[in-house]
Amino acid sequence: MQKLFNVQQFLKLLYRHLYFQRLIAFSLLAFSIQCRSPVVQSTNESFSAGTLAFILPAFFTDELILPESPEVSTREKLEKEKERRIARIQTRIQDLMAAGELATKYGFNDDEYYSTYVFLQTRGRHSRAAGLYFTRHLGENYKIPDILKLLKINISPKNVNDTIEKSVVRDGANIKTREPLEDIQIGTDEKGKIYLSDIAASVSGEDFSRLLSFSYNARLGAITEVVRGYTDRIAHDLLRSEMQAQESQLFKFDHHRASELFLSAKFGKAGKGVYPTGTLELKFSPTELYDHYFQILPALTPMRYVIATGAIFKNQESAERFASQWKDKITLRTLCNRAEHIQCGLKWHIRGYKNAKDLAEREERSLLDNWILKNALESKMYPDVQEINGLWYTLKIDSIQFEDDNPTFEKYSWAVRRDLTMQSLNLLLESEMKTIKQRLNVQFEQEAFIRIFNKSIIQKTD
Amino acid sequence: MVKLKLYFAISHFLKFHTLAFVLGLGLLLLTDIDAYTREVHKNLPEDAFLFMELDGSNQQRWAADYMKAKAGGRYTGYCQQMAPPSHPIKEAIDYGNVDFCVSASDKTHYGAVGIARVGGIAPDLVFDAFYDDLLFFSWQFPNFGLYANNFTSIQHFINLLTSNEEGFPIRTQNHNDYDGYAYNASYGFPSLGLDYALAVGMNNASMTVNLPGCTHSNCAERYSIVPNGNPAIDYRQNNSQTPVGTPSGDKQTPGDGSNYNCYSDTLFNNCPDEGSKVGDYYQIPNTNPGGGGFFTSDQDWIVAEPGDNASTFYYNEFFLEGGTSRNDTLQSSAVVGRYYSIAAQELIYLGTVQHWTGDFNQPTHLWATLGYNHGDYETFADEEYGPRATGQSVTNQNYETPSLAIAHANSRQNRGFSYLATNDPRGNDKLAGIDRFLMEQGFLTYHLMFRPGHNKLQTTDKSVWRNVLRWAVPSAVAQMAIIYEKGILDLRKCRNSSTCNNS
Numbered sequence: 020m021q022k023l024f025n026v027q028q029f030l031k032l033l034y035r036h037l038y039f040q041r042l043i044a045f046s047l048l049a050f051s052i053q054c055r056s057p058v059v060q061s062t063n064e065s066f067s068a069g070t071l072a073f074i075l076p077a078f079f080t081d082e083l084i085l086p087e088s089p090e091v092s093t094r095e096k097l098e099k100e101k102e103r104r105i106a107r108i109q110t111r112i113q114d115l116m117a118a119g120e121l122a123t124k125y126g127f128n129d130d131e132y133y134s135t136y137v138f139l140q141t142r143g144r145h146s147r148a149a150g151l152y153f154t155r156h157l158g159e160n161y162k163i164p165d166i167l168k169l170l171k172i173n174i175s176p177k178n179v180n181d182t183i184e185k186s187v188v189r190d191g192a193n194i195k196t197r198e199p200l201e202d203i204q205i206g207t208d209e210k211g212k213i214y215l216s217d218i219a220a221s222v223s224g225e226d227f228s229r230l231l232s233f234s235y236n237a238r239l240g241a242i243t244e245v246v247r248g249y250t251d252r253i254a255h256d257l258l259r260s261e262m263q264a265q266e267s268q269l270f271k272f273d274h275h276r277a278s279e280l281f282l283s284a285k286f287g288k289a290g291k292g293v294y295p296t297g298t299l300e301l302k303f304s305p306t307e308l309y310d311h312y313f314q315i316l317p318a319l320t321p322m323r324y325v326i327a328t329g330a331i332f333k334n335q336e337s338a339e340r341f342a343s344q345w346k347d348k349i350t351l352r353t354l355c356n357r358a359e360h361i362q363c364g365l366k367w368h369i370r371g372y373k374n375a376k377d378l379a380e381r382e383e384r385s386l387l388d389n390w391i392l393k394n395a396l397e398s399k400m401y402p403d404v405q406e407i408n409g410l411w412y413t414l415k416i417d418s419i420q421f422e423d424d425n426p427t428f429e430k431y432s433w434a435v436r437r438d439l440t441m442q443s444l445n446l447l448l449e450s451e452m453k454t455i456k457q458r459l460n461v462q463f464e465q466e467a468f469i470r471i472f473n474k475s476i477i478q479k480t481d
Numbered sequence: 482m483v484k485l486k487l488y489f490a491i492s493h494f495l496k497f498h499t500l501a502f503v504l505g506l507g508l509l510l511l512t513d514i515d516a517y518t519r520e521v522h523k524n525l526p527e528d529a530f531l532f533m534e535l536d537g538s539n540q541q542r543w544a545a546d547y548m549k550a551k552a553g554g555r556y557t558g559y560c561q562q563m564a565p566p567s568h569p570i571k572e573a574i575d576y577g578n579v580d581f582c583v584s585a586s587d588k589t590h591y592g593a594v595g596i597a598r599v600g601g602i603a604p605d606l607v608f609d610a611f612y613d614d615l616l617f618f619s620w621q622f623p624n625f626g627l628y629a630n631n632f633t634s635i636q637h638f639i640n641l642l643t644s645n646e647e648g649f650p651i652r653t654q655n656h657n658d659y660d661g662y663a664y665n666a667s668y669g670f671p672s673l674g675l676d677y678a679l680a681v682g683m684n685n686a687s688m689t690v691n692l693p694g695c696t697h698s699n700c701a702e703r704y705s706i707v708p709n710g711n712p713a714i715d716y717r718q719n720n721s722q723t724p725v726g727t728p729s730g731d732k733q734t735p736g737d738g739s740n741y742n743c744y745s746d747t748l749f750n751n752c753p754d755e756g757s758k759v760g761d762y763y764q765i766p767n768t769n770p771g772g773g774g775f776f777t778s779d780q781d782w783i784v785a786e787p788g789d790n791a792s793t794f795y796y797n798e799f800f801l802e803g804g805t806s807r808n809d810t811l812q813s814s815a816v817v818g819r820y821y822s823i824a825a826q827e828l829i830y831l832g833t834v835q836h837w838t839g840d841f842n843q844p845t846h847l848w849a850t851l852g853y854n855h856g857d858y859e860t861f862a863d864e865e866y867g868p869r870a871t872g873q874s875v876t877n878q879n880y881e882t883p884s885l886a887i888a889h890a891n892s893r894q895n896r897g898f899s900y901l902a903t904n905d906p907r908g909n910d911k912l913a914g915i916d917r918f919l920m921e922q923g924f925l926t927y928h929l930m931f932r933p934g935h936n937k938l939q940t941t942d943k944s945v946w947r948n949v950l951r952w953a954v955p956s957a958v959a960q961m962a963i964i965y966e967k968g969i970l971d972l973r974k975c976r977n978s979s980t981c982n983n984s
Contacts, residue, residue, distance in 0.1 A: 077698070080698055081617075139608070139702060139704055140702065142701075142702075143701040143702035144701070145701075146698075146700075146701035146702075147698045147701045150696070150698055150701070159696075189822075189824070191553055191558075192550075192551055192552050192553035192558050192559045192824070192825035193553075193559060193824065193825060193826075194824040194826070226708070228826055229826045229827065229829070230708065231824075232803070232823075232824035232826055232827050233708075233803055233804045234802070234803040234804055234805040234815065236804065236805050236806075236807075237708070237799075237803060237804020237805060237807065238804075240708050240709050240804075240807075241708035241709070241804075243709075244693070244708050244709055279629075280629065283629040284629075288629060289629040289630065290629065290630030290631065290634065290856060291518065291605050291630065291631055291634045291856075291859075292605035292606050292607075292621075292630075292631030292633055292634055293621060293629045293630065293631050295519045295602065295605075295606060297863070298860075319941055320940070373672075374674070379673040380673065423940075423942070430942045430943065430944060431941055431942065431943070432943065433861055433864075433941070433943040433946075434857070434941035434943070437857060437860070437861075
């Protein structure tokens with residue numbers, strides 16, 4: 020009886036065990052499917068739940084930290100704040116996807132620096148993910164020995180350096196190792212041996228070849244960085260598989276981020292060193308250039324001063340009547356004697372803008388100055404009447420003195436073309452991005468997105 | 482006093498709102514410094530190399546031969562790449578797997594000349610200066626929608642100004658014989674302009690970031706020419722006294738008195754160190770570290786290390802020493818024998834010096850400002866001299882006139898200066914002295930602006946810009962040839978320990 024009971028109990032336990040195992044297996048499968056199902060979908064690509072769960076903490080950290088501030092003091096406010104942040108993240112993802120697509124259209128994938136810049140982004144991704152992984156397992160403060168222990172990697176930068184030192188040989192202009200990198204063992208991990216080629220893949224080939232040529236001391240520092248790059252990659256891969264993020268999707272994300280750098284240079288929005296490429300060249304007709312020349316002439320050669328004469332009136336009607344007669348060549352003296360005015364025959368000598376493009380400078384000048392200068396810049400000899408501080412002014416521009424007495428299109432043709440190019444590129448980029456966004460039609464699985472966002476939130480602890 | 486402080490507070494508040502205009506005007510203003518000088522920075526070292534071979538002295542020809550021997554040829558042999566692909570993600574889709582050396586459009590990344598060309602642009606393309614700008618902690622203004630600029634370029638100035646555009650005295654030489662860029666000592670200071678816009682954008686930017694130990698996630702994209710690059714420390718050369726406080730591995734908390742080097746303090750209360758005034762403006766930084774009040778601003782700012790200091794780092798510590806000591810002095814013992822052992826890939830460090838040499842032929846790197854046609858002139862130079870063909874004579878493209886370069890070379894005071902160490906004016910006899918060459922160049926370029934028809938700061942007249950370029954290209958070619966010559970001579974001087982001295 021006892022035996023039978025035991026058998027029954029055993030069978031029950033077995034059943035339960037198998038049941039739970041199946042349950043777990045089904046759950047895992049469901050989780051896996053869920054992680055792989057797209058949360059962000061465009062006509063061209065998609066991000067799975069796992070990929071998004073990976074990207075959010077790695078690239079949107081600031082958006083995930085919810086501070087204890089008045090803005091989020093109540094539940095309702097907190098939800099509003101979350102909505103705002105989710106909207107910002109989604110906009111950013113849309114922008115990135117569009118940038119990636121647009122850059123491809125403008126030849127980014129075939130650019131000579133493509134692989135370099137995507138490599139830097141990929142390496143950055145590894146490093147960001149590793150930071151998350153290590154913080155999760157080791158806390159805020161950790162050092163390389165802690166990392167190696169966590170990952171069960173047995174590598175000593177010093178021993179690697181010693182190994183390289185023994186192996187380095189010169190081959191003509193180059194420095195290389197005597198044996199192939201794949202044959203030089205420099206450590207072990209759970210899976211077996213680690214070779215120099217494994218850690219070399221963590222830095223660019225150029226950096227690695229230069230590292231070989233360094234003196235012993237310099238190389239030690241460099242190897243420490245290479246080993247850290249290797250551990251970053253391992254930790255990244257662990258986190259990626261933990262979250263079921265998909266490498267191909269993450270790589271696209273690298274492409275998109277590098278694309279922004281490429282585009283900012285291509286469309287003239289970047290200064291030095293952002294991406295080594297030139298701006299797009301646009302062709303303009305001579306008429307377009309010449310028209311633009313007149314439009315920006317005051318910005319090309321600063322206006323020294325403007326001399327204008329005019330009168331002040333109580334009301335618009337008097338001012339307009341005066342202005343109209345003045346235009347009809349009735350002399351100012353006659354008009355001043357004839358019309359009702361507050362002041363007449365006034366003469367203004369106005370200093371020009373130092374830089375007509377600098378709107379901030381206008382803010383510092385009086386309304387009257389700005390009005391006179393505006394009309395001078397637009398070459399309006401008899402401008403429309405204007406109300407300033409409750410009074411009505413009428414005006415005639417008598418003379419304008421430019422810094423350059425004899426400005427010509429030929430002199431400033433480069434600056435004119437450049438200015439028009441920049442303006443046009445801004446418009447072109449705006450329109451291109453709009454079109455591509457429409458075409459990509461990025462859709463978010465809102466419920467899943469919010470769930471992943473909520474799970475990723477970093478609670479402020481201090 | 483309180484009223485005065487309040488006045489400052491209000492005036493800065495207004496200034497901030499004015500900034501909205503400046504930033505609103507962002508596209509208009511900021512794209513003005515758009516500059517892609519990659520072609521000029523590649524062409525100049527190449528032309529210097531060709532000058533050494535074809536028009537230089539016997540010694541220069543020999544130095545060029547040495548470099549060719551090391552690199553395996555002029556345009557053949559070792560291929561120098563910035564960061565070629567060794568992408569570890571094999572399964573990644575759509576990966577181009579481009580071989581940079583093969584695909585480089587100009588096909589000139591091979592051999593000694595290839596190294597020269599790549600080295601010429603290298604300092605612009607690193608992500609090694611991290612600032613806490615208005616939006617993010619990053620190596621650049623990262624917002625694609627608005628504008629992007631690599632902060633590393635802030636280290637490419639030598640400020641030779643004594644007054645601003647209005648004639649207002651500005652105080653430089655605060656931490657170096659000649660400082661680098663500082664907003665409070667720029668040509669446009671204190672006017673609202675590009676220098677001001679950038680100063681505001683980078684408000685409270687901490688310079689003292691310990692980059693190799695940076696724990697902030699945005700540091701993940703960092704990229705230096707040398708391993709563990711750390712400009713906050715590395716570029717403190719030539720007896721620099723620039724205070725760095727305690728370099729942090731993250732953004733620094735404002736107001737703790739430790740961030741000696743805020744980029745600027747154009748907004749409220751972020752840079753607590755108090756400076757001293759020249760005229761009505763704070764121009765001497767850090768006279769009271771940790772000091773400063775709530776209602777006052779504009780008390781502190783970054784004085785970036787000058788370009789000759791950055792050059793000295795790459796020249797002394799990596800080109801000559803091979804990274805042995807990596808401090809602010811040259812250990813001549815570490816140079817011994819490297820004449821024989823130096824590898825092709827290490828020539829890049831001499832090549833990077835040529836970037837700053839090129840910069841010091843551009844007047845606004847000495848008349849320190851980001852505005853005043855700084856970027857537009859550089860773009861103009863790139864468009865004109867950029868597509869030049871070697872050995873040809875095309876109007877408005879081939880600016881590299883050999884006869885002028887010879888004249889420039891012959892006129893350089895430091896041409897025959899080949900000591901390994903200089904007698905530093907402050908009695909410090911420990912430097913390899915590359916800064917001496919760069920300073921001479923800097924002063925010549927600075928004075929060019931006083932020559933009629935050469936003041937390119939104040940005009941967009943292309944004939945004036947061409948005048949400047951006609952002067953600058955042969956001048957740079959000559960200076961670079963002299964620097965190459967010096968580099969190889971310094972190595973040769975230390976071919977063995979008995980000759981590695983100043984006798």
